[in-house]
Amino acid sequence: MSDSDTLILVNLKAYPCDPVEIAEACATVADDTGARVAVAPQAAHLSAVADTGVETWAQHVSPVEHGSHTGSTLAEAVADAGATGTLINHSENRLKLADIDASLAAAGRAGLETVVCANNPAQSGAAAALGPDAVAVEPPELIGGDVSVATADPAIVEDSVAAVEAVDADVDLFCGAGVSTGEDVTAAGELGATGVLLASGVAKADDPEAVLRDLVSGL
Numbered sequence: 001m002s003d004s005d006t007l008i009l010v011n012l013k014a015y016p017c018d019p020v021e022i023a024e025a026c027a028t029v030a031d032d033t034g035a036r037v038a039v040a041p042q043a044a045h046l047s048a049v050a051d052t053g054v055e056t057w058a059q060h061v062s063p064v065e066h067g068s069h070t071g072s073t074l075a076e077a078v079a080d081a082g083a084t085g086t087l088i089n090h091s092e093n094r095l096k097l098a099d100i101d102a103s104l105a106a107a108g109r110a111g112l113e114t115v116v117c118a119n120n121p122a123q124s125g126a127a128a129a130l131g132p133d134a135v136a137v138e139p140p141e142l143i144g145g146d147v148s149v150a151t152a153d154p155a156i157v158e159d160s161v162a163a164v165e166a167v168d169a170d171v172d173l174f175c176g177a178g179v180s181t182g183e184d185v186t187a188a189g190e191l192g193a194t195g196v197l198l199a200s201g202v203a204k205a206d207d208p209e210a211v212l213r214d215l216v217s218g219l
């Protein structure tokens with residue numbers, strides 16, 4: 001990947017890390033290198049992360065509007081907290097098709113950039129048909145592992161790029177699972193991805209900033 005618009009999106013999931021420390025490391029590396037690095041913390045940490053100045057994403061928004069929806073993650077609320085984008089349909093928070101559509105509508109109302117996650121090329125094409133800004137293909141069996149999707153299953157990335165392109169050429173294709181090094185980022189770009197999602201490589205690192213600097217070196 002050589003495009004500075006390429007997104008490195010660090011999903012903190014529910015890992016026991018310090019979201020502000022990682023956000024500050026991401027902001028520092030982004031400022032130093034011009035790379036686009038974003039952090040998706042727990043919803044309760046969005047404001048604290050956004051206050052660091054880093055690009056901040058929600059991990060999920062619910063398929064709801066303002067109203068009687070106890071326990072929901074309202075798109076307008078995450079935008080108020082400083083998020084500028086959101087994941088939808090992550091492998092660990094799968095939604096029904098109609099709910100993906102409604103979450104996209106909610107994100108659109110709130111002005112959030114959107115990435116819909118998918119398991120495989122067929123789902124990637126289907127997700128593209130719903131009109132997100134990007135689709136992220138993440139094979140569930142590789143999530144949290146040591147081998148990057150681009151190495152373990154390059155065809156799933158290439159086939160997802162093609163599936164998305166066939167449906168809507170304006171939708172970007174990202175990939176994720178096992179991404180932790182600059183080499184992984186380079187390999188993803190060579191397969192046609194214009195962004196990577198990663199979690200454990202940064203969230204579990206002893207030195208998140210060092211990992212981020214290595215990741216960015218692969219752009």
Ligand SMILES: O=C(CO)COP(=O)(O)O
Pocket residue numbers: 011090138142143144145176177178179197198199200201
């Ligand atoms: O699910 C992921 C990002 O959303 C990928 O997680 P890992 O980077 O831990 O494989």
